[in-house]
Amino acid sequence: MTRLLERSGLGEETCLPPAHHYIPPYRNMEASRAEVELVVFSAIDDLLAKTKVSPEDIDILIVNCSLFAPVPSFTDMIIHRYKMRKDIRHVHLSGMGCSAGLISVGLARNFLQVAPRGARALVVSTETITPNYYVGKERAMLLPNCLFRMGGAAALLSTSRAGARFRLARVVRTLTGAQDSAYRCVFQEEDAEGHRGINLSKDLMTIAGDALKANITAIGPLVLPASEQLLFAVSFIARRVLSNRRVKPYLPDFRTAFEHFCIHAGGRAVIDELQRSLGLSDEDVEASRMALHRFGNTSSSSVWYELAYIEAKGRMRKGDRVWMIGFGSGFKCNSAAWECIAPAKSVEGPWKESICRYPVDIPEVLKH
Incomplete structure (x- = not known):
């Protein structure tokens, strides 16, 4: 694991969920849902604040997460949290891997093409790693432990050009x-x-x-x-x-x-x-x-x-x-x-506190 981490290209500020800070990591449903709520709700809150869009004005909701598909689904969790409309079209994509974010964008585009003018689609992309930490010894299965970290993003698509970037x-x-x-x-x-x-x-x-x-x-x-x-x-x-x-x-x-x-x-x-x-x-x-x-x-x-x-x-x-x-x-x-x-008028989002330090030189083998 140490050798894999040293050659991974990852720095010291990446984030693991709280459940992985324990030995052994705990991977229960409660901890997994807590990670989802932390990542997904934070991303959506930030997006709604920036765009000044009300949750009631969203017509389409698409979420992708490959390895965690709870019941109720991610879209149900979001609709419940933000009290969205009853007629919202919503889809939760699972099992489609790291390219699913662009699949979600394509699906949102297809929905918008047949929606009324000015319709809005909220696309949320994330991966929940709490329940998927591998505790065995197979090298090929240990690599994801070294590479995958917490993260998520929310994007708002619309058929209206007003406010679009x-x-x-x-x-x-x-x-x-x-x-x-x-x-x-x-x-x-x-x-x-x-x-x-x-x-x-x-x-x-x-x-x-x-x-x-x-x-x-x-x-x-x-x-x-x-x-x-x-x-x-x-x-x-x-x-x-x-x-x-x-x-x-x-x-x-x-x-x-x-x-x-x-x-x-x-x-x-x-x-x-x-x-x-x-x-x-x-x-x-x-x-x-x-x-x-x-x-x-x-x-x-x-x-x-x-x-x-x-x-x-x-x-x-x-x-x-x-x-x-x-x-x-x-x-x-x-x-x-x-x-x-x-273009963006100011530095906001995930790089706000660290962009001044980048780019950095990344050696072939990181020394700790």
Whole structure:
């Protein structure tokens, strides 16, 4: 565990739930619900205060949390807490992994497309780690203990431009779950001693790379300028049609389509692989590395922490385009493309107290 932590890329300020501060950790329903209420209600309270929107004005509620699905559901808990309307449309997504946040965004978009003008959708992304601490000895199942931390985010989507800060341009989802290796590469199971945990396959990076290629193929024609698409087409024709294997596959420069990148902070190896695969600079992946260092792997909400980092550093400008990339069990790679309408006017949110210290140098092995 110590060696894994030293190489994880996580800093000293990440947060574990109170239940994990005990030896052994306790993982009962009461503690799990307490974590949900702390994270989710705090995120929603902050969002409602910033937007000055009443809970009664929310028409759609979508929550995603993969590994904890209590009865009543997360959406029921939120509706009860905030006394929302009886006719609100609500969905709780579970079991869909770290990319579920972008699935929720896509689902909210679909709901809004058939809703009356001015409808509002509240999207909440989180992961409850209290009941999912692995207490066994399998190395592949210990890794999530080292990476996952408390975190959550809430976002408000609407068909009205008034007060909006970003415009959702695209949501592209790809799934490679038909392949056995992809289906099982992130798998919840019990070890030989009956301890439940998440098994991360040694082939995870290869599978993530294949899923990314599929997603790039789908989103590229939708966002890349004509010049990049032409170069890619020429390379494809030379290799496939003319059978000229000496021509290297052309990697499109996605920096011509986006100014900012929010890559799921799944771990140092995930960020390294995506930086290499997409040909990105250190500055392009800075938000992902710093979010991992400061908050750990917060699952589906990590891309929102990264967006908040970019804004807190004052780098977001009107018209800037943002690419969010999420990976999750199944195996899924999902993308969302955003355009900035109105940059944040002040540093608020999770980085308020620490942005002045970032970026920091993250050594290969952290010394304690």
